[in-house]
Every structure is written in structure tokens, then in C-alpha cells.
Amino acid sequence: AQTVTQSQPEMSVQEAETVTLSCTYDTSENNYYLFWYKQPPSRQMILVIRQEAYKQQNATENRFSVNFQKAAKSFSLKISDSQLGDTAMYFCAFMKQGANYGGSQGNLIFGKGTKLSVKP
């Protein structure tokens, strides 16, 4: 079974600074996907960034980037130039890569989340 661990229940950062959220996972799978989701106070689940395990290059989306260390099973999220609108819960999630049809490939395993506060 897969597990996802986020060891920082809460973090805070000053506006315009950089912050890194940690995530580790445990799996015996070789092919999988990792995600970071953002949940603002509105409760929406918003996909921030996605990483395919077979890709060595770290994914980047504007101010968001990841540090993916497959051997260490680590997947941290770096937010640069933090903005007030980044205040939210952030969830790390794991998904197995499956066949094209059927199975449990779509199932996400979530960490417990990190509550990020960006202070003015």
C-alpha cells in the first residue's frame, strides 16, 4: 500500500519570500504520478503541479516548482515570490500509473496537508 506523509502541519511565510513544503511517500511501484493540490478557504481543490515519476526533470509552473527525488521518495513544493493569494491548505498526492482501462489507476492517495499562511 502507498502512503504519503506531509510532516509540516502549518507553515508561514512573508509576502514575496520563498517557501518549501515537504512531502515524502512510500511505494513499491516504479511508475506513478505525484501531484500538489491547493485548497483555499473557498474549499475548491486546485491542481498546482504534476510530476511523472519516469521524468528526471523537475516540473515547473510559473512560481511553483518541485524537487523530485525518486530514490529518496521525496517530492517537495517550492513557492517563489509568495503572494497573499497563496494562503491555503496544500496537499501532496500519489497516483499509480495503470493500464489504459480499469484498475485503481485513478485513485489518489493524499497526505494530511500543510496549512500555509502568507503574511503581508
Place this chain on the structure above:
Amino acid sequence: NAGVTQTPKFQVLKTGQSMTLQCAQDMNHEYMSWYRQDPGMGLRLIHYSVGAGITDQGEVPNGYNVSRSTTEDFPLRLLSAAPSQTSVYFCASSRTRGDYSNQPQHFGDGTRLSIL
């Protein structure tokens, strides 16, 4: 394009009452799922479906029932509500076939359910 639509957004029930949470998607997604979110617990999978007529259990299925008669709809039923089922419920969907396999899930806006 409405995406994933959940109704209702809020609901209060009494212990023992039954309730159906509705979920509909208009993206022709094969995969649909239900998660519950509790404080300090993240999101946990309740049930999922990989296509019409096919459902399976997730991590926390007890007390919940699902069916998938159409591609678009995936209702979640609470047959006899218990206080332990007080939670926020999310429905999600994604493509799973062909070039669109292993795509990230689209989430609905959630239903906050309180059971007294």
C-alpha cells in the same frame, strides 16, 4: 462546460436519516470517485468507478453505497447517517483511456454534511 457539479453544497441530517449526495460531470470522463475530508486527515477515498456499471470500494467505504448507471452521474448514498459521517465530501472525475490515461482529477466544490 460545467465540469464536476455536486449538490447540495450544505446539508444537516439527523442520526438515522438517509441521504443521497449527487455528482454529475459533463466531460465524458470514465473515472469518477468520492472522497471525504476530515480535519487533520487529508482526503480519503470512499468509492470509485471506472465506467458505467462498474464500482469498487476505496479506503473508507463502510456506511456508504454507490451506483453508476450512466457515465455522467455517480451518486453517493448514506443509508443510515451517523455522526461519524460528518465531513466534507468531494466528487472527482478524470479520463482514463487512450491518450488521456493517467490524467489528474477534476474536483467538484464539495458538500459539507453535518449529522446531529
